Amino acid sequence: MSDCEHYLIPGFTTQSGVTFDASLAYKTYGTLSAARDNAILLPTFYGGRHADTEYFMAAGRALDPAKYFIIIPNLFGNGASSSPSNTPAPIGRGAWPEVSLYDNVHCQYRLVTEHLGIARLRLVTGFSMGGMQTFQWGALHADMIDAIAPICASSKTSPHNQLMIEGPTAALKVDAAFNEGWYESVPIKGMLAFGRVYAGWLFSQTFFREALYRDLGLSSVEGTVRWLQAYFLNNDANDLLAMARTWHIGDISANPRFGHDLKAALNAITCRAIVMPSETDLYFRVPDNELEVSQMPNAELRPIPSPWGHAAGMGVNPRDNEFIDRALRELLNED
Numbered sequence: 001m002s003d004c005e006h007y008l009i010p011g012f013t014t015q016s017g018v019t020f021d022a023s024l025a026y027k028t029y030g031t032l033s034a035a036r037d038n039a040i041l042l043p044t045f046y047g048g049r050h051a052d053t054e055y056f057m058a059a060g061r062a063l064d065p066a067k068y069f070i071i072i073p074n075l076f077g078n079g080a081s082s083s084p085s086n087t088p089a090p091i092g093r094g095a096w097p098e099v100s101l102y103d104n105v106h107c108q109y110r111l112v113t114e115h116l117g118i119a120r121l122r123l124v125t126g127f128s129m130g131g132m133q134t135f136q137w138g139a140l141h142a143d144m145i146d147a148i149a150p151i152c153a154s155s156k157t158s159p160h161n162q163l164m165i166e167g168p169t170a171a172l173k174v175d176a177a178f179n180e181g182w183y184e185s186v187p188i189k190g191m192l193a194f195g196r197v198y199a200g201w202l203f204s205q206t207f208f209r210e211a212l213y214r215d216l217g218l219s220s221v222e223g224t225v226r227w228l229q230a231y232f233l234n235n236d237a238n239d240l241l242a243m244a245r246t247w248h249i250g251d252i253s254a255n256p257r258f259g260h261d262l263k264a265a266l267n268a269i270t271c272r273a274i275v276m277p278s279e280t281d282l283y284f285r286v287p288d289n290e291l292e293v294s295q296m297p298n299a300e301l302r303p304i305p306s307p308w309g310h311a312a313g314m315g316v317n318p319r320d321n322e323f324i325d326r327a328l329r330e331l332l333n334e335d
Contacts, residue, residue, distance in 0.1 A: 003027065004050055004080060007111045015255070018097035020087065024107050025080035026050070026073045029057060030065035032118070039069045039118045043108070043126040043133040046243050047235050049080045053130070055315035062328035068122065073108045075129060077242030084181070084238035094181020096242050102255040104246070105136045123331055125149040127313035128284070129247055132157075135292075136252045138269035147272040147331035151324060152284050152304075152313040155292050156262055157250040164283045165248050168197040169241055181238050191237055195229030202228065204280035204309030212307060216316060266295040273299035274327045278312035278320075302327055 004027040012022035027050040032039060040063060044053050050072040057063045063070055074080040076099045084096035091097055112118050124137045124145055131153020138148040139155075154161070175190025177183055203224070207213070213224040232240065252258070253265035273296055277289045286303050293301040304323050306312035312320045 007115050014103050015100045016098040023082045029070040032069040039121050041124045042072050043130040044075045045128040045130045062325040079239045084242050085236035101136045121145045123147050127151045132250050139252045139265040142271040145271045149274050151276045152278050154284050154288050155252045161283045165244050168194040169244050171197050195232045196225050199225045199228045201282050202310050206307035269296045274302050276302050278304045278306050281310045
Protein backbone atom coordinates (compact mmCIF):
# COMPACT_ATOMS: atom_id res chain seq x y z
CA MET A 1 0.00 0.00 0.00
CA SER A 2 1.40 3.38 -1.02
CA ASP A 3 -0.26 5.55 1.63
CA CYS A 4 1.72 4.12 4.56
CA GLU A 5 5.22 3.20 5.61
CA HIS A 6 6.71 -0.25 6.15
CA TYR A 7 9.02 -1.34 8.94
CA LEU A 8 10.96 -4.43 7.91
CA ILE A 9 11.93 -6.98 10.56
CA PRO A 10 14.33 -9.43 8.88
CA GLY A 11 14.30 -13.01 10.09
CA PHE A 12 11.30 -12.65 12.36
CA THR A 13 10.19 -15.94 13.92
CA THR A 14 6.54 -16.39 14.88
CA GLN A 15 5.45 -18.23 18.01
CA SER A 16 4.40 -21.03 15.65
CA GLY A 17 8.04 -21.42 14.61
CA VAL A 18 8.07 -19.95 11.08
CA THR A 19 10.80 -17.47 10.15
CA PHE A 20 10.39 -14.83 7.45
CA ASP A 21 11.14 -11.18 6.73
CA ALA A 22 8.14 -9.47 8.31
CA SER A 23 6.86 -6.17 7.00
CA LEU A 24 4.84 -4.12 9.49
CA ALA A 25 2.79 -1.47 7.70
CA TYR A 26 1.99 1.63 9.71
CA LYS A 27 0.89 5.21 9.36
CA THR A 28 1.37 8.16 11.70
CA TYR A 29 -0.86 11.19 12.18
CA GLY A 30 0.00 14.47 13.83
CA THR A 31 3.39 15.64 15.09
CA LEU A 32 5.57 14.05 17.74
CA SER A 33 6.30 16.64 20.41
CA ALA A 34 9.85 17.77 21.18
CA ALA A 35 9.65 15.85 24.46
CA ARG A 36 8.31 12.79 22.57
CA ASP A 37 5.52 12.51 25.13
CA ASN A 38 2.31 12.75 23.09
CA ALA A 39 2.27 9.37 21.32
CA ILE A 40 -0.83 7.18 21.10
CA LEU A 41 -0.98 3.68 19.60
CA LEU A 42 -4.14 2.59 17.77
CA PRO A 43 -3.94 -0.99 16.38
CA THR A 44 -6.28 -2.09 13.60
CA PHE A 45 -9.30 -4.42 13.88
CA TYR A 46 -10.50 -7.51 12.02
CA GLY A 47 -10.72 -6.88 8.29
CA GLY A 48 -9.62 -3.26 8.67
CA ARG A 49 -6.48 -1.37 7.75
CA HIS A 50 -5.08 1.96 8.86
CA ALA A 51 -7.41 3.98 6.60
CA ASP A 52 -10.42 2.10 8.01
CA THR A 53 -9.27 2.98 11.53
CA GLU A 54 -9.07 6.73 10.92
CA TYR A 55 -12.69 7.17 12.07
CA PHE A 56 -11.33 7.33 15.63
CA MET A 57 -9.54 10.57 14.82
CA ALA A 58 -10.82 14.06 14.07
CA ALA A 59 -10.43 17.65 15.16
CA GLY A 60 -12.28 18.06 18.43
CA ARG A 61 -12.45 14.33 19.15
CA ALA A 62 -10.45 12.65 21.91
CA LEU A 63 -7.89 11.37 19.43
CA ASP A 64 -7.09 14.66 17.76
CA PRO A 65 -4.00 14.66 15.52
CA ALA A 66 -3.57 18.36 16.28
CA LYS A 67 -2.71 17.33 19.87
CA TYR A 68 -1.32 13.83 19.62
CA PHE A 69 1.07 11.77 17.53
CA ILE A 70 -1.07 8.78 16.62
CA ILE A 71 0.48 5.56 15.31
CA ILE A 72 -1.68 2.98 13.54
CA PRO A 73 0.14 -0.33 13.05
CA ASN A 74 -1.55 -2.81 10.73
CA LEU A 75 -2.36 -6.29 11.98
CA PHE A 76 -0.39 -9.08 10.31
CA GLY A 77 -2.70 -10.74 7.82
CA ASN A 78 -4.73 -7.64 6.94
CA GLY A 79 -3.26 -7.14 3.48
CA ALA A 80 -1.10 -4.13 4.38
CA SER A 81 1.37 -5.75 6.78
CA SER A 82 2.78 -9.16 5.85
CA SER A 83 -0.16 -11.34 4.87
CA PRO A 84 -1.02 -14.44 2.83
CA SER A 85 -1.94 -12.18 -0.09
CA ASN A 86 1.36 -10.30 -0.28
CA THR A 87 4.00 -12.75 0.97
CA PRO A 88 5.94 -14.86 -1.54
CA ALA A 89 6.36 -18.62 -1.42
CA PRO A 90 6.97 -20.71 0.53
CA ILE A 91 4.70 -19.15 3.17
CA GLY A 92 2.17 -17.08 1.24
CA ARG A 93 -1.40 -17.93 0.29
CA GLY A 94 -2.56 -21.26 1.75
CA ALA A 95 0.76 -21.84 3.51
CA TRP A 96 0.51 -18.80 5.78
CA PRO A 97 1.65 -19.58 9.34
CA GLU A 98 -0.27 -19.03 12.55
CA VAL A 99 0.47 -15.53 13.90
CA SER A 100 -0.42 -14.57 17.46
CA LEU A 101 -1.30 -11.41 19.36
CA TYR A 102 2.13 -11.72 20.98
CA ASP A 103 3.79 -11.79 17.54
CA ASN A 104 1.96 -8.63 16.52
CA VAL A 105 2.72 -6.70 19.70
CA HIS A 106 6.34 -7.83 19.76
CA CYS A 107 6.84 -6.30 16.32
CA GLN A 108 4.81 -3.20 17.18
CA TYR A 109 6.99 -2.68 20.27
CA ARG A 110 10.08 -2.73 18.05
CA LEU A 111 8.43 -0.26 15.69
CA VAL A 112 7.63 2.15 18.52
CA THR A 113 10.86 1.91 20.48
CA GLU A 114 13.57 1.05 17.94
CA HIS A 115 12.27 2.62 14.75
CA LEU A 116 10.29 5.63 16.01
CA GLY A 117 12.41 6.16 19.12
CA ILE A 118 9.46 6.53 21.50
CA ALA A 119 9.97 5.42 25.09
CA ARG A 120 6.49 6.08 26.45
CA LEU A 121 2.92 5.98 25.15
CA ARG A 122 0.16 8.19 26.51
CA LEU A 123 -2.50 5.68 25.50
CA VAL A 124 -3.01 2.39 23.70
CA THR A 125 -6.56 1.83 22.49
CA GLY A 126 -8.35 -0.13 19.82
CA PHE A 127 -11.59 -1.73 18.74
CA SER A 128 -12.26 -5.49 18.54
CA MET A 129 -8.99 -7.18 17.54
CA GLY A 130 -7.41 -3.76 18.06
CA GLY A 131 -8.67 -4.02 21.63
CA MET A 132 -7.20 -7.50 21.97
CA GLN A 133 -3.82 -6.09 20.95
CA THR A 134 -4.42 -3.31 23.48
CA PHE A 135 -4.81 -5.88 26.28
CA GLN A 136 -1.61 -7.56 25.09
CA TRP A 137 0.29 -4.26 25.14
CA GLY A 138 -0.90 -3.63 28.69
CA ALA A 139 0.22 -7.05 29.89
CA LEU A 140 3.66 -6.89 28.30
CA HIS A 141 4.54 -3.21 28.52
CA ALA A 142 2.52 -1.50 31.26
CA ASP A 143 5.71 0.20 32.44
CA MET A 144 5.80 2.37 29.32
CA ILE A 145 2.07 3.11 28.96
CA ASP A 146 0.02 5.70 30.84
CA ALA A 147 -3.32 4.02 30.08
CA ILE A 148 -5.13 1.50 27.91
CA ALA A 149 -8.71 1.40 26.61
CA PRO A 150 -9.81 -1.88 25.00
CA ILE A 151 -13.12 -1.38 23.15
CA CYS A 152 -15.43 -4.35 22.42
CA ALA A 153 -12.63 -6.84 22.98
CA SER A 154 -11.27 -9.44 25.39
CA SER A 155 -7.91 -10.56 26.74
CA LYS A 156 -8.64 -14.18 25.78
CA THR A 157 -11.04 -15.42 23.14
CA SER A 158 -13.87 -17.26 24.88
CA PRO A 159 -15.07 -20.71 23.72
CA HIS A 160 -18.35 -19.19 22.52
CA ASN A 161 -16.47 -16.49 20.61
CA GLN A 162 -14.35 -19.19 19.00
CA LEU A 163 -17.49 -20.96 17.81
CA MET A 164 -18.74 -17.69 16.37
CA ILE A 165 -15.50 -17.28 14.40
CA GLU A 166 -15.77 -20.83 13.08
CA GLY A 167 -19.19 -20.13 11.53
CA PRO A 168 -18.25 -17.62 8.80
CA THR A 169 -14.81 -19.13 8.23
CA ALA A 170 -16.31 -22.58 7.67
CA ALA A 171 -18.79 -21.07 5.23
CA LEU A 172 -15.91 -19.57 3.25
CA LYS A 173 -13.88 -22.78 3.16
CA VAL A 174 -16.66 -25.02 1.82
CA ASP A 175 -16.66 -23.14 -1.48
CA ALA A 176 -14.90 -25.55 -3.83
CA ALA A 177 -13.23 -22.58 -5.52
CA PHE A 178 -11.38 -21.85 -2.27
CA ASN A 179 -9.24 -24.92 -2.96
CA GLU A 180 -7.72 -25.03 0.54
CA GLY A 181 -6.29 -21.55 0.05
CA TRP A 182 -4.75 -22.13 -3.38
CA TYR A 183 -7.43 -20.35 -5.44
CA GLU A 184 -6.62 -18.47 -8.65
CA SER A 185 -9.70 -16.27 -8.54
CA VAL A 186 -11.91 -14.93 -5.75
CA PRO A 187 -13.96 -17.73 -4.12
CA ILE A 188 -16.98 -15.48 -4.39
CA LYS A 189 -19.63 -17.92 -3.11
CA GLY A 190 -17.60 -18.56 0.01
CA MET A 191 -16.90 -14.87 0.55
CA LEU A 192 -20.59 -13.96 0.24
CA ALA A 193 -21.52 -16.76 2.64
CA PHE A 194 -18.89 -15.47 5.05
CA GLY A 195 -20.46 -12.00 5.06
CA ARG A 196 -23.99 -13.33 5.48
CA VAL A 197 -23.10 -15.46 8.50
CA TYR A 198 -21.10 -12.62 10.02
CA ALA A 199 -23.96 -10.11 9.67
CA GLY A 200 -26.06 -12.01 12.20
CA TRP A 201 -23.31 -11.60 14.80
CA LEU A 202 -22.04 -8.07 14.18
CA PHE A 203 -25.26 -6.30 15.10
CA SER A 204 -27.66 -6.95 17.97
CA GLN A 205 -31.22 -8.22 17.93
CA THR A 206 -32.35 -4.71 18.93
CA PHE A 207 -30.49 -3.24 15.96
CA PHE A 208 -32.54 -5.32 13.55
CA ARG A 209 -35.83 -5.07 15.46
CA GLU A 210 -35.64 -1.26 15.52
CA ALA A 211 -34.34 -1.10 11.93
CA LEU A 212 -31.29 0.91 12.99
CA TYR A 213 -29.70 -0.03 9.68
CA ARG A 214 -31.58 2.99 8.37
CA ASP A 215 -29.00 5.13 10.17
CA LEU A 216 -26.45 3.63 7.78
CA GLY A 217 -28.55 4.66 4.79
CA LEU A 218 -29.76 1.08 4.33
CA SER A 219 -33.36 0.07 3.81
CA SER A 220 -33.56 -3.57 4.89
CA VAL A 221 -31.94 -6.51 6.62
CA GLU A 222 -30.88 -7.84 3.23
CA GLY A 223 -29.32 -4.48 2.40
CA THR A 224 -27.35 -4.71 5.64
CA VAL A 225 -26.06 -8.14 4.65
CA ARG A 226 -24.95 -6.84 1.24
CA TRP A 227 -23.26 -3.83 2.89
CA LEU A 228 -21.20 -6.14 5.09
CA GLN A 229 -20.45 -8.51 2.22
CA ALA A 230 -19.06 -5.59 0.24
CA TYR A 231 -16.85 -4.66 3.19
CA PHE A 232 -15.36 -8.13 3.47
CA LEU A 233 -14.85 -8.34 -0.30
CA ASN A 234 -12.22 -5.63 0.19
CA ASN A 235 -10.15 -8.40 1.80
CA ASP A 236 -8.44 -11.45 0.35
CA ALA A 237 -10.02 -14.73 1.49
CA ASN A 238 -6.76 -16.10 2.92
CA ASP A 239 -6.19 -12.80 4.71
CA LEU A 240 -9.60 -13.06 6.38
CA LEU A 241 -8.75 -16.56 7.55
CA ALA A 242 -5.30 -15.53 8.77
CA MET A 243 -6.74 -12.75 10.92
CA ALA A 244 -9.50 -15.06 12.12
CA ARG A 245 -6.89 -17.55 13.29
CA THR A 246 -5.07 -14.83 15.27
CA TRP A 247 -8.41 -13.95 16.84
CA HIS A 248 -9.37 -17.58 17.50
CA ILE A 249 -6.16 -18.31 19.45
CA GLY A 250 -6.16 -14.89 21.14
CA ASP A 251 -4.78 -15.15 24.66
CA ILE A 252 -2.55 -12.47 26.21
CA SER A 253 -1.02 -15.08 28.52
CA ALA A 254 0.01 -17.50 25.74
CA ASN A 255 3.67 -16.48 25.66
CA PRO A 256 6.95 -17.18 27.50
CA ARG A 257 6.41 -14.40 30.03
CA PHE A 258 3.10 -15.68 31.42
CA GLY A 259 3.04 -19.36 30.44
CA HIS A 260 -0.76 -19.40 29.87
CA ASP A 261 -1.42 -17.93 33.34
CA LEU A 262 -4.18 -15.47 32.42
CA LYS A 263 -4.53 -14.17 35.96
CA ALA A 264 -0.83 -13.26 35.99
CA ALA A 265 -1.14 -11.53 32.62
CA LEU A 266 -4.12 -9.47 33.77
CA ASN A 267 -2.38 -8.62 37.05
CA ALA A 268 0.54 -7.30 35.00
CA ILE A 269 -1.67 -4.60 33.48
CA THR A 270 -0.79 -2.05 36.16
CA CYS A 271 -1.44 1.06 34.08
CA ARG A 272 -4.80 2.82 34.23
CA ALA A 273 -7.44 1.02 32.16
CA ILE A 274 -11.02 1.60 31.11
CA VAL A 275 -12.49 -1.49 29.49
CA MET A 276 -15.47 -0.72 27.25
CA PRO A 277 -17.61 -3.61 26.02
CA SER A 278 -20.90 -3.00 24.27
CA GLU A 279 -23.89 -3.99 26.39
CA THR A 280 -25.41 -5.75 23.37
CA ASP A 281 -22.29 -7.34 21.85
CA LEU A 282 -23.09 -10.94 20.90
CA TYR A 283 -19.55 -12.33 21.07
CA PHE A 284 -17.31 -10.04 23.15
CA ARG A 285 -19.54 -10.27 26.23
CA VAL A 286 -19.71 -7.94 29.23
CA PRO A 287 -19.41 -10.83 31.77
CA ASP A 288 -16.08 -11.84 30.22
CA ASN A 289 -14.76 -8.32 30.69
CA GLU A 290 -16.11 -8.24 34.26
CA LEU A 291 -13.93 -11.22 35.11
CA GLU A 292 -10.92 -9.60 33.44
CA VAL A 293 -11.31 -6.23 35.14
CA SER A 294 -11.61 -7.92 38.54
CA GLN A 295 -8.04 -9.18 38.06
CA MET A 296 -6.56 -5.92 36.73
CA PRO A 297 -5.06 -3.70 39.45
CA ASN A 298 -6.12 -0.30 38.11
CA ALA A 299 -9.06 -0.96 35.81
CA GLU A 300 -12.68 0.10 35.44
CA LEU A 301 -15.43 -1.63 33.50
CA ARG A 302 -17.51 0.90 31.57
CA PRO A 303 -20.02 -0.80 29.21
CA ILE A 304 -21.25 1.18 26.22
CA PRO A 305 -25.06 1.53 26.49
CA SER A 306 -25.64 0.82 22.82
CA PRO A 307 -28.18 -1.17 20.78
CA TRP A 308 -25.64 -1.55 17.97
CA GLY A 309 -24.06 -4.78 19.23
CA HIS A 310 -20.38 -5.22 18.43
CA ALA A 311 -20.66 -2.34 15.98
CA ALA A 312 -20.83 0.10 18.92
CA GLY A 313 -17.08 0.46 18.46
CA MET A 314 -17.13 0.91 14.69
CA GLY A 315 -17.66 4.67 14.69
CA VAL A 316 -21.06 4.51 13.00
CA ASN A 317 -23.24 5.70 15.91
CA PRO A 318 -22.53 9.26 17.19
CA ARG A 319 -23.76 8.48 20.72
CA ASP A 320 -21.38 5.56 21.00
CA ASN A 321 -18.52 7.73 19.73
CA GLU A 322 -19.28 10.35 22.37
CA PHE A 323 -19.32 7.73 25.13
CA ILE A 324 -15.96 6.33 24.02
CA ASP A 325 -14.42 9.78 23.62
CA ARG A 326 -15.39 10.76 27.18
CA ALA A 327 -13.50 7.77 28.52
CA LEU A 328 -10.46 8.42 26.31
CA ARG A 329 -10.33 12.08 27.37
CA GLU A 330 -10.41 10.94 31.00
CA LEU A 331 -7.49 8.60 30.41
CA LEU A 332 -5.63 11.40 28.63
CA ASN A 333 -6.28 13.66 31.65
CA GLU A 334 -8.27 16.11 29.58
CA ASP A 335 -11.35 16.06 31.85
